[in-house]
Structure formats: C-alpha cells, structure tokens
Amino acid sequence: MLTDRIDLDDQLYGVFSSSLLLPGEPVRIGSREQLRAELSSRATGGILFTTLQKFGLTKEEREAKSAHSLLSNRLNIIVVVDEAHRGHYDTLDGFALRLREALPKATFLAFTGTPLSEADRDTRKVFGDYIDVYDLTRAVEDGATVRVYHESRLIPLELPPGVDPEAIDTRADEITAGLDEAEQERLRASKTPNLAIEALRRAIEQTMRQATRHNLVRQRSFSDRLVELMNAYRNQHLTAAEILTRLVEMAEEVSTEGDRGRHFTPPLSADELAFYDAVAQNASAVRDLGDDKLAAIARDLVVQVRKSVTTDWTIREDVRARMRTIIKRLLARHGYPPDAAREAIDLVIAQTETFAEDWASGTER
Known part of the structure; x- marks a missing residue:
C-alpha cells in the first residue's frame, strides 16, 4: 500500500493492521533501507505499507547518476496507490520513475477522488482505465454523504460607527507619504487607533500590490502575514500600540521590496527574483543548494522559459507541457531535490503567467 503522506500512511496501516481477514501481518516500512531489504529478500507474499518518498535514490546512486536499484523482478507484486492524483506523474527524474525502476514488473492499482486529465499529468495514462467509479450521486444515494446545495447571497458590509471611508483613504495617503519616527509616535498616541491601524493596513496593501x-x-507571503497580524489584533493578542509597531515594520519591509535583487552577485532582475523565490520555497533546496546556486537556477529559468512563451501559451496544453518539461530538466540538471521539483515547477509556471504578456511584447523589467 503506497501513499505520499505520513499521516495517511499511519491511518491506512492502523486500519489494515487490525483486520482479521488478511493472509499475513502487515509491515510498516520506516526507512528506505528497510524498504530495500524487505522487497529484495521476499520471494513471495508480504503486505507492506510505505510512502512514495521511500523510493528515493541513495547518495551513491545520486552521485553516480544511476537508476534505482532493482528490488524485485516478481510478476505478482501489486502496488496499491492511494491519493493517486498527487505524486505519480514525474517519470523524468522523480519518485514515480524510481518506483518503476525498483519494481519493473509490478501491477499498479490506484485510488483517487480527483483523477487528472492534463497533458503532462493524466491518471488513466499512468494507471490505466477505470475499474470502478463511485461518484457523488452514488454517495448521496447510499447515504455516505449529504446532498450539496448552492445558494447565492449578498453579504452587507459596514464600517464601525463614526468611521468615514474618505477619511481612511486620506489617512492612508498621508502615511504612505512618509513613516519617520515622529509619524510612528503620532500613530501610537492617536486617540483613534483603529482609524490609524486601518489606514496603515490599506497603505501596506496598496504598496504591496505594486511591489509584488x-x-x-x-x-502571498506579505498577504498572509498581514492577515495574521490583523487577526491577532482583532482577537486581542496584540494591543493597538503593538499592532501599529508591527505594521510600521512591515510597511518599511514592503517599501524596500524592490531592492532585494541587488543583494545577489550579480544582481537579480525582477523576473529572476520571482523565479528565485519560486525555487527557494523548499527548505531542503535552500539547505542543499544555497542562495548562489538557486540564483543561478533563476537566471537560467528566465532564459529558457522566456524562449517558450508565446501569446497563446496559457491556452495551449502542448506548449504548457513542453514548458513544464523544460523546467523539470533544468532543475534536475542543477541538482534540485526531486521531491521538491513539482511544487517549484508549479510556482515557476504561475510566476510566468504574471509577466508572460510583457515577455511576449518584448518588455524588459
């Protein structure tokens, strides 16, 4: 039984290990070493529970750029995959490829509630046609779930009494114009702190939209942090003075966002910095490769991805699939962690969509 999450692996093992119907006792695989030992030593039988990530390469295999070791050539191995829509499509240099290298003659049986049908991620192409479909209609008929109804509603929004929307806009403009020490003290001492807080929040949002x-x-990072700060204040975890201090600090950080690329050697352009942020989201990638290597990846991504951008690339699946392949190979060439590649590719594609129009028109930033 194969999943891609430890918590789901825990859940499935807990359910099956208590069953009295299984022909043998299930084994929970806790490491790559145990997985290799179990599969390579069994001539028959065995009920194993593990995660897809256990099929990663050893350090020696990575350094030698070799395939995953053959663990079993048996024809009667059945790999039961749960949540099959997530991690089983990277057959270029990911765990999906390593799994099939380790068990080349295994039969795959997949379960998913959301099968994919995309150019580079197609559930039926990977696992075969449907054996059985249990849809929402059957689930409702069986009583397994309730019927879902959708009702459109308009939610009226009102400002607190005494708060003038025009006054908020005016205050936001004043704050945006300057945030020196005197201004900060005046905000903290304000007799209408809520008005000052809302004005500062709006100023940050406006500057953030322009800068990012x-x-x-x-x-997303700035937006999430701003929401967390405001929620903490509304839940009385921060005083008015504390939230103002934190908002001022955030406003200063947002105002210098455009200078971040200058800290690299050579400096990163806005497009390169966007790709750098995409590939630097994974902690293991940052730890293994470091900022300089990730910056080099970002520079290469701008060059290679830009070549693939056409005016209609967002609606042409063949072009998008080719672009994903280009990005995937580039990351693999730079030694980017395979388990983090899919998220990085998705982020790079999403980033590209924000400035593809400028690229297609030849605009430089």
Whole structure:
C-alpha cells in the first residue's frame, strides 16, 4: 500500500493492521533501507505499507547518476496507490520513475477522488482505465454523504460607527507619504487607533500590490502575514500600540521590496527574483543548494522559459507541457531535490503567467 503522506500512511496501516481477514501481518516500512531489504529478500507474499518518498535514490546512486536499484523482478507484486492524483506523474527524474525502476514488473492499482486529465499529468495514462467509479450521486444515494446545495447571497458590509471611508483613504495617503519616527509616535498616541491601524493596513496593501504584482510568492507571503497580524489584533493578542509597531515594520519591509535583487552577485532582475523565490520555497533546496546556486537556477529559468512563451501559451496544453518539461530538466540538471521539483515547477509556471504578456511584447523589467 503506497501513499505520499505520513499521516495517511499511519491511518491506512492502523486500519489494515487490525483486520482479521488478511493472509499475513502487515509491515510498516520506516526507512528506505528497510524498504530495500524487505522487497529484495521476499520471494513471495508480504503486505507492506510505505510512502512514495521511500523510493528515493541513495547518495551513491545520486552521485553516480544511476537508476534505482532493482528490488524485485516478481510478476505478482501489486502496488496499491492511494491519493493517486498527487505524486505519480514525474517519470523524468522523480519518485514515480524510481518506483518503476525498483519494481519493473509490478501491477499498479490506484485510488483517487480527483483523477487528472492534463497533458503532462493524466491518471488513466499512468494507471490505466477505470475499474470502478463511485461518484457523488452514488454517495448521496447510499447515504455516505449529504446532498450539496448552492445558494447565492449578498453579504452587507459596514464600517464601525463614526468611521468615514474618505477619511481612511486620506489617512492612508498621508502615511504612505512618509513613516519617520515622529509619524510612528503620532500613530501610537492617536486617540483613534483603529482609524490609524486601518489606514496603515490599506497603505501596506496598496504598496504591496505594486511591489509584488509580478511575484506571487512574495505577494502571498506579505498577504498572509498581514492577515495574521490583523487577526491577532482583532482577537486581542496584540494591543493597538503593538499592532501599529508591527505594521510600521512591515510597511518599511514592503517599501524596500524592490531592492532585494541587488543583494545577489550579480544582481537579480525582477523576473529572476520571482523565479528565485519560486525555487527557494523548499527548505531542503535552500539547505542543499544555497542562495548562489538557486540564483543561478533563476537566471537560467528566465532564459529558457522566456524562449517558450508565446501569446497563446496559457491556452495551449502542448506548449504548457513542453514548458513544464523544460523546467523539470533544468532543475534536475542543477541538482534540485526531486521531491521538491513539482511544487517549484508549479510556482515557476504561475510566476510566468504574471509577466508572460510583457515577455511576449518584448518588455524588459
């Protein structure tokens, strides 16, 4: 039984290990070494529970750029995959490829509630046609789930009494114009702290949208942090003075966002910085490769991806699939961790969509 999450592996093993119907006792695989030992030593039988990531290469295999070791050539191995829509499509240099190198003659049986049908991720192409389909209609008829109804509603929004929307806009403009020490003290001492807080929040949002309009990673990061700060204040975890201090600090950080690329040697352009942020989201990639290597990847991505951008690339599946392959190979060539590649590819594609129009028109940033 194969999954791609430890918590799901725990759940499945717990259910099956208590069953009295199985022909043998299930074995929970805790490491790559145990997986290799179990599969290579069994001539028959065995009920194993593990995760897809256990089929990673050893250090020696990675350094030798070799395939995964053959673990079993048996024809009667059945790999039961749960949540099959997630991690089984990287057959270029990912765990899906390593799994099939290790068990080349195994039969695959997949379960998923959301089968994919995309150019580079097609569930039926990987696992074969459907054996059985249990859809929402049958689930409702069986009583396994309730019927879902959708009702459109308009939610009226109102400002607190005494708060003038025009006053908020005016205050936001004033704050955006300057945030020196005197201004900060005046905000903290304000008799209307809620108005000052809302004005500062709006100012940050406005500056953030301008500074990160082509960088989804930073845009999401700033947005999430701002929401967390405001929630902490509304839940009385921060005082008015504390939230103002934190908002001022964030405003200063947002205002210098455009200078981050200058800290690299050579400096990164806005497009390169957006790709750098995409590939630097994974902690293991940052740890293994470091900032300089990730910056080099970002520079190469701009060059290679830009060649693939056409005016209609967002609606042509063949072009998008080719672009994903280009990105995947580039990351593999630079030694990017295979388990982090899919998320990085998705982020690079998403980033590209934000400035592809400028690229197609030849605009430089």
